[in-house]
Amino acid sequence: MPFAVAESLTRRGIAPVLFALRGACDPARVERFRHRWISVGQLGRATRLFREEGCRDLIFIGTLMRPALSEIRLDFKTLRVLGNVIRAFRGGDDHLLSGVGRILEQDGFRMVGIKDVAPDLLMPEGCITRATPAGSASADIARGREVLAALGPFDIGQAAVVIDGHVVAVEDIEGTDGLLARVARLRADGRIRALSGHGVLVKAPKSGQDLRYDLPTVGPRTVEGAARAGLAGIAVIAGNTLAAEPQAMIEAADAKRLFVVGLQS
Amino acid sequence: MPFAVAESLTRRGIAPVLFALRGACDPARVERFRHRWISVGQLGRATRLFREEGCRDLIFIGTLMRPALSEIRLDFKTLRVLGNVIRAFRGGDDHLLSGVGRILEQDGFRMVGIKDVAPDLLMPEGCITRATPAGSASADIARGREVLAALGPFDIGQAAVVIDGHVVAVEDIEGTDGLLARVARLRADGRIRALSGHGVLVKAPKSGQDLRYDLPTVGPRTVEGAARAGLAGIAVIAGNTLAAEPQAMIEAADAKRLFVVGLQS
Numbered sequence: 158m159p160f161a162v163a164e165s166l167t168r169r170g171i172a173p174v175l176f177a178l179r180g181a182c183d184p185a186r187v188e189r190f191r192h193r194w195i196s197v198g199q200l201g202r203a204t205r206l207f208r209e210e211g212c213r214d215l216i217f218i219g220t221l222m223r224p225a226l227s228e229i230r231l232d233f234k235t236l237r238v239l240g241n242v243i244r245a246f247r248g249g250d251d252h253l254l255s256g257v258g259r260i261l262e263q264d265g266f267r268m269v270g271i272k273d274v275a276p277d278l279l280m281p282e283g284c285i286t287r288a289t290p291a292g293s294a295s296a297d298i299a300r301g302r303e304v305l306a307a308l309g310p311f312d313i314g315q316a317a318v319v320i321d322g323h324v325v326a327v328e329d330i331e332g333t334d335g336l337l338a339r340v341a342r343l344r345a346d347g348r349i350r351a352l353s354g355h356g357v358l359v360k361a362p363k364s365g366q367d368l369r370y371d372l373p374t375v376g377p378r379t380v381e382g383a384a385r386a387g388l389a390g391i392a393v394i395a396g397n398t399l400a401a402e403p404q405a406m407i408e409a410a411d412a413k414r415l416f417v418v419g420l421q422s
Numbered sequence: 423m424p425f426a427v428a429e430s431l432t433r434r435g436i437a438p439v440l441f442a443l444r445g446a447c448d449p450a451r452v453e454r455f456r457h458r459w460i461s462v463g464q465l466g467r468a469t470r471l472f473r474e475e476g477c478r479d480l481i482f483i484g485t486l487m488r489p490a491l492s493e494i495r496l497d498f499k500t501l502r503v504l505g506n507v508i509r510a511f512r513g514g515d516d517h518l519l520s521g522v523g524r525i526l527e528q529d530g531f532r533m534v535g536i537k538d539v540a541p542d543l544l545m546p547e548g549c550i551t552r553a554t555p556a557g558s559a560s561a562d563i564a565r566g567r568e569v570l571a572a573l574g575p576f577d578i579g580q581a582a583v584v585i586d587g588h589v590v591a592v593e594d595i596e597g598t599d600g601l602l603a604r605v606a607r608l609r610a611d612g613r614i615r616a617l618s619g620h621g622v623l624v625k626a627p628k629s630g631q632d633l634r635y636d637l638p639t640v641g642p643r644t645v646e647g648a649a650r651a652g653l654a655g656i657a658v659i660a661g662n663t664l665a666a667e668p669q670a671m672i673e674a675a676d677a678k679r680l681f682v683v684g685l686q687s
């Protein structure tokens with residue numbers, strides 16, 4: 158995803174600089190762009206590099222698996238703001254990102270989101286596949302949006318699987334791929350009796366979620382997972398969902414006869 | 423559980439008759455009580471047997487795994503009420519039970535719950551173990567009750583695991599044992615960083631759930647699962663939760679230093 162954003166910016170004549178997190182990025186791909194390497198806990202060094210490169214707008218891309226505290230080497234700046242960082246650690250991943258974002262904003266940087274700088278990577282409204290939501294799918298989509306809205310105040314559940322009106326499973330920290338694998342397993346175990354080709358994966362941002370830091374994402378892997386889970390399709394919020402490799406996603410969905418639809422927010 | 427209820431009734435001088443579902447009950451244990459065998463789909467025969475035995479009050483015990491339609495041999499009475507039964511099938515397990523319950527009520531039977539006839543099997547208020555909720559456990563319990571309340575309108579989530587304020591996972595159709603196994607796996611995979619001995623399994627009836635047909639249950643197996651998931655304890659709603667094998671549950675919890683607490687409803 159960071160590379161897709163960098164390419165989108167480059168296409169539009171904007172020169173990005175990648176600040177790549179050591180251990181989390183593929184060096185071969187990073188090296189195709191102007192870049193600097195940084196480490197978790199090195200906020201002082203990162204801030205200095207941002208300034209050296211003349212960057213004012215910053216985007217965080219990718220979820221930060223919370224690192225073990227023992228793996229972190231803190232620099233002086235990080236130590237100074239440690240109280241805020243620890244508070245951020247206690248929250249979910251997006252709390253961590255928004256906590257660090259707030260610190261950078263106090264330093265005069267502007268935190269922006271993929272939504273702001275690469276709108277061409279967002280899901281459009283409407284159905285982008287040959288298959289379209291039919292039968293019980295529309296009711297399943299509505300039910301999915303309801304359960305996600307109910308879970309909004311909690312740091313869980315950016316996705317739900319609804320089959321023939323039943324909320325079968327809700328995403329937890331294992332993420333959407335884990336959710337779909339769970340549904341596939343429940344189906345294999347006979348706990349889900351509905352025929353294959355029934356049910357919808359519904360994804361929506363959590364209410365109050367800072368979309369600069371954590372945007373729901375779908376891509377070919379989501380389609381593969383939904384197909385293995387025996388679902389009819391995928392519904393996401395148009396404009397508030399990243400489409401990773403959209404062409405590959407549409408081809409995968411058409412091959413499996415799944416629909417992918419962008420809903421009005 | 424049906425046998426515990428039958429024993430509780432017998433102790434109090436009430437003679438129960440077991441109507442055992444073929445394929446779902448252990449014949450050796452059924453035979454210790456007055457009993458008749460019935461099959462799924464044989465509602466006419468069941469109704470006749472209830473009358474033969476002079477039963478007016480009926481209790482459903484155990485969750486009915488939804489049977490494959492192809493496995494069912496329908497009798498005439500079932501065929502007559504088939505519309506209602508199919509509607510019941512479309513709901514969750516408790517819809518199925520309450521759908522059949524409504525049909526039996528129209529026939530003049532009185533549907534009662536374990537809550538009504540064997541209150542000695544319900545969780546009392548307060549902590550029943552040596553360990554008690556300490557540190558972040560009280561806040562985790564409150565958070566768990568909040569998320570379960572939010573999920574109330576949906577046919578999912580009679581249980582949640584909350585660790586240090588995070589809702590880590592919500593029960594789906596895989597049940598509480600599956601939920602706890604999932605949390606144990608997330609911990610083993612390093613997705614949950616919190617120390618072992620943190621976090622609470624919170625169970626509560628769904629709002630609007632008919633407690634005659636589906637009461638949350640805890641027992642020694644719940645304690646074993648919570649221990650494997652590295653939790654500090656279990657919190658359930660006093661009076662609205664069945665305690666299966668309470669003595670064995672307390673002993674298992676004390677051995678693992680887990681708390682089990684009954685909350686005011």
